[in-house]
Amino acid sequence: MKSILGSSQTKINKQKPLVSIYWDSQNVYLTEEEAKSLVAFAKLKGRLISQKIYYNSGCKSQVPTKVALKSIGFIFVDVPCPLKNSADNQLIAHCIKDMNSKNAPDVAIIVSGDGDFEDLVLNLKKLSKKAIVIAQRGNVKQSLKIAADEFKFVDELPNLVSNKAGLQKDDKLPYITYNDAVNCFIEAIKTAIQEGKSTTYSIIANLMCQSQRFPNYKGVSTIHKPDGTKFSSFKKFVAAVVKQGKIKLQNEEMLLV
Template structure:
């Protein structure tokens, strides 16, 4: 039987990226001690609208972990099937259904180290979604870590990821850059990814920009006019396209200057 306990509380600002959590409990049992920290981390990423835990009630250890997470108002979804990967399959189906819903998440937090989720992560990124991965060190498949990329973390990193920031760190995060600066960062990131023969998908370029330019802390650090910031990476892309410096095709980004040189 499926238990649904809403995690949605007070209305949140619509300008924030929408975030959803999906937990494969069989593969990440230690999350039962870290559930509150994961929720706190998710809220740092934007507006948390959903947090789902997939478990098998035929397994006593999973039921115990589920009870702890349910007390934190996670949605606990029981998949009581003896067949291997049944819970994984249900998680993937639900995640893709959510992507095509009326309010799809911009950011997906996947808690599992199972290699079965490689294609799911690839599909999410192909659709311009940001994927953040968490796993236990002993249950992580390298292919999953590679496809998630720099947004992968081990679960035991959660305490440090949500630790209170120093005044200097807060000042750095709040430091805004101009739209023109962000577009120049984007151009450099596209060129860097292209030289390494990597796909220039929205999520990949956003990640490269974060790695190359510490001042860039995501689109919410980019000023538009009168102090307003972008709420989605696609909005920054639209600005770059309108400026005539970037071309967008099939969710991939190209530098127009480079197009002309190769013509």
């Protein structure tokens, strides 16, 4: 009995997306409680496998409370180089290295509002990795915010965690952001092609609902558009993705561009 449960648990863990945190403390300051909310938020996204803080020990204001943060699993990466963006470059190098490792994360949480990370986010998306950006209000580059698959402000974390990252009460369906829905959609098309299936509306919609990477998608009614409104039908969602130039329709089938 014990071995059966152990095998089942291993299978469940493998299905969870792997998550890593990359925190630029030169750009974002978090209190101990905010850091705990960050970790809790990351765990809602999957299995947290790495959480690193990048700082310059030469700048005392950049050194967070090590004892408290080490107790919740953070690894400190000191980049004492006086050159500009040295810590940013180290964070980017580590993230890219992680993505090419055997235990590569599926989700990268970048804690910074610095526009220097925009290219990193875009490259993560090309690798089919999910890029989540968390920044402080008044200190975020708009282009970085737009590039991210998901964006949150630091002060939103406590409520997101207490509400289970958007899960509604009374067993209502959870929501999924528009960008996540698009990524889920493209993933479903790729899966259909790999499995030799057609890419019609019904097949793609069904594959999206089966996605392990985007478990919050439970139908078009769960998609939240950037302006807060929802799509009235799956076909209208598809039309929006076509308009973006991400796919094209041909004889009622969806093709990647």
